[in-house]
Amino acid sequence: MITVVTFRIAMRALRRNKGRSLLTTLGIIIGIAAVIAVVAVGQGASVSMKEQISTMGSNLVMIFPGSQHTGGFRGGAGTQQNLTAEDGEAILRECHYVAAMTPIVRSGAQVIYHENDWSTSIQGIGTGYLPVRNWDLADGEPFSENDMHTAVRVCILGQTVVDQLFAGEDAVGKTIRIRNMVFRVVGVLTRKGSAAFGQDQDDTILVPWTTTRRVLQNSPFNNVNQLLLGLTSMDMLAQARAEITGILRQRHRLAPDAEDDFMVMDMTEITQMITKVSSMMTMLLTVIASISLIVGGIGIMNIMLVSVTERTREIGLRMAVGARRRDILLQFLVEAVALAGAGGVLGILLGIGAALTVSHLNHWPVLVSPGAILLALSFSAGVGVFFGFYPAWRAARLSPIESLRHE
């Protein structure tokens, strides 16, 4: 009952000074709004990144060749690079946890169909590519083992390439020109969307990796840019990595004390990296938020001190008509908390508004979490209590006679 009355008195006092109340809370409003908005954008980005990573394929492990200068030994005689398709086949054969494998050879080229042309990436792949990437064909047939052995000029198109070259026409069975060589389109991929780091996964052409090496790059060697493995289960990740590393070290004839001349990466590392980046962001934001809240709190303290001085007569009068020191303390404390709390609420609304505007304009995903809102609210109320206490204590300590005489 007492608190309800005290609350009502405080609210009345704030309403008497609407303009100043709003200006006082501006610091808190801006601080909270900034935090809510940036956290919403950050969390939205983090969630959508994780979603996009899962579109890259499940249970993925990637192997990249090591740096050319630091590798201890090279592969077989005559190779320039040390990671070969045979390495991949050996892993598929010998490692218990690998279900599928594809080598990847990257290239790029201008492709032409009739009067349309388009510059895109060419990926030389093995037959394991589609299962490993968890990617289906919208139309046509996948490559056969025979296509791989004979390095035939066939290709599978991503949706973006189909859109650019064929514009609605049926692509399968047509021929396109890649670097002035004729390739037959045997299949079209389903649409996959953009990847974790923003590149368009559909803007690609798949050809047998042997074709890429022998025909497009005119190279006799079997080294590849990357091996992509699909594990039977992510639970066996540690064992799988150990076996893969063992097999590759043996095949590359590395001495026991030599460093690996290849890199094994899996999605957990990328996920961890994203988590790490986003937790760093969160920490940074927390620091900025704390600073802005402290600044806002000091603003509230200043205004409350001014208010106590201005309203000395009012305090004296309230004491004369029966207010206890406790009532005065509570009144000013509630005023400070209400200022900060109202600032928090307005800040949250403004922050959500800003986040939604940003997401609408830039098509960024945003996520306003209830946790952030709750934290912002309790933080701003805490600021009100902390910075409101000193002015309120000063008010409660005033002597009624002196206060009534105050001009």
Place this chain on the structure above:
Amino acid sequence: MLIELRHISKIYHVGEIDIPALGDVSLDIARGDFLAIMGASGSGKSTLLNVLGCLDQPSGGEYWLDGQEVGGLNSDALARVRNRKMGFVFQNFNLLTRTSALENVELPLYYGVPSTREERRRKALALLTRLGLGDRIHHHPSQLSGGQQQRVAIARALVNDPPLILADEPTGNLDSRSGDDIMRIFKELNEEGITLVMVTHEPDIAACAKRTIHMRDGAVV
């Protein structure tokens, strides 16, 4: 007796020096009395009124109010006494600015026994109407004349039905006609049984009271 003062003294300590403001004041004020306290400035009449109003603690002596010794009470208990037993009327009205007459009158009720919004409104409205301000209840102090402001202050002093009203130069800031109005109200209240103690330096205002005491150098003469 509503008020019994026994050998009340008040000494202010300013640095190393002790300044005696009241020395050995004994005074009885009966229920239904209307007392005017006169004296030059510095004679101790305001200090006496502050002690009577429980705004200031006496340095020595006993103060019995309505059968209760209030000299030794703590600040919370004094606040309670001020709320229940007395109402104040000041020279400069001391109304809350930017606050309606109605809300100004309701103010003491917030610190009294728990009451509903309707009760507070009803009491304040009744008092303002009685004092001839029924059509001014939503006016702010700045929209009221001095006499009207003082009548709002009297309504505020009466809202808790106290047995005692303490007035400190209640007509000091008013023209003589408004001053006469206020004194008429005081007399009326006194006839209803409310005890009034009023500090003034105007003899014709003091003449409205039932009895007058004079103070000099912190003592009743």
